[in-house]
Amino acid sequence: MPDDSNLVLKPPPLQAESPPIVLASRSAARRSLLESAGIRADYRAADVDEHAIRDHARARGMEAGQTALELARAKARAISMDNGAAVIGADQMLSCDGAWFDKPASMDDARQQLRTLRGRPHVLHTAVVMLRDGCETWRHVACPVLHMRAFSDSFLERYLALEGEAILSCVGCYRLEGAGIHLFSHIEGAHSDIMGLPLLPLLQALRAQRLIMQ
Numbered sequence: 001m002p003d004d005s006n007l008v009l010k011p012p013p014l015q016a017e018s019p020p021i022v023l024a025s026r027s028a029a030r031r032s033l034l035e036s037a038g039i040r041a042d043y044r045a046a047d048v049d050e051h052a053i054r055d056h057a058r059a060r061g062m063e064a065g066q067t068a069l070e071l072a073r074a075k076a077r078a079i080s081m082d083n084g085a086a087v088i089g090a091d092q093m094l095s096c097d098g099a100w101f102d103k104p105a106s107m108d109d110a111r112q113q114l115r116t117l118r119g120r121p122h123v124l125h126t127a128v129v130m131l132r133d134g135c136e137t138w139r140h141v142a143c144p145v146l147h148m149r150a151f152s153d154s155f156l157e158r159y160l161a162l163e164g165e166a167i168l169s170c171v172g173c174y175r176l177e178g179a180g181i182h183l184f185s186h187i188e189g190a191h192s193d194i195m196g197l198p199l200l201p202l203l204q205a206l207r208a209q210r211l212i213m214q
Helices: 028-036 050-059 064-078 107-117 153-169 179-183 191-195 199-208
Strands: 021-023 086-096 099-101 121-132 135-142 145-148 184-188
Touching: 021 028, 028 191, 050 064, 064 086, 064 121, 064 135, 099 107, 107 153, 121 191, 121 199, 135 199, 153 179, 179 184
Parallel strands: 021 086
Antiparallel strands: 086 099, 086 121, 121 135, 121 145, 145 184
């Protein structure tokens, strides 16, 4: 008989074998959040016209949080499935004193945006939507508030040189998991909300729908 005394038995997973969970995003930060919580998911980029959705929302007088929900919903719908899969779409909007900020198109744009946000609080409207068989089963918007300190121009230039074009993929021109943490005096809100995926509310929704253990 084979000697199985040295076999290491893996603990049972917290997640049901089926249906699958799909994240409509290629965001490394969102993927890391799910994986750190032990959630297995497929990751698929959603092809949506974000600029058109934001422009339409502005024309309708929608608030930033509602617009973030529209973006998240559009991403989930772009890859919605009919096999019972839980398709999760997520997006963020940044607002400061009523003005909306998009991802910067260039380092000059990033410099100007950070100068505008410097010394002021802003809100990250972080929306997440879940669809199953094309029907929306859950949605949530978190609104962490980030207080950017009044840093010097010399610090700003050093920061931009250090981070480089990596910040062009970030709506606020910062990565809190990197040097971006130095931009802030204090932060109100959960870390996962700021990273783009409100994890505790999402896990509760997955439990409620029996996709992970209760």
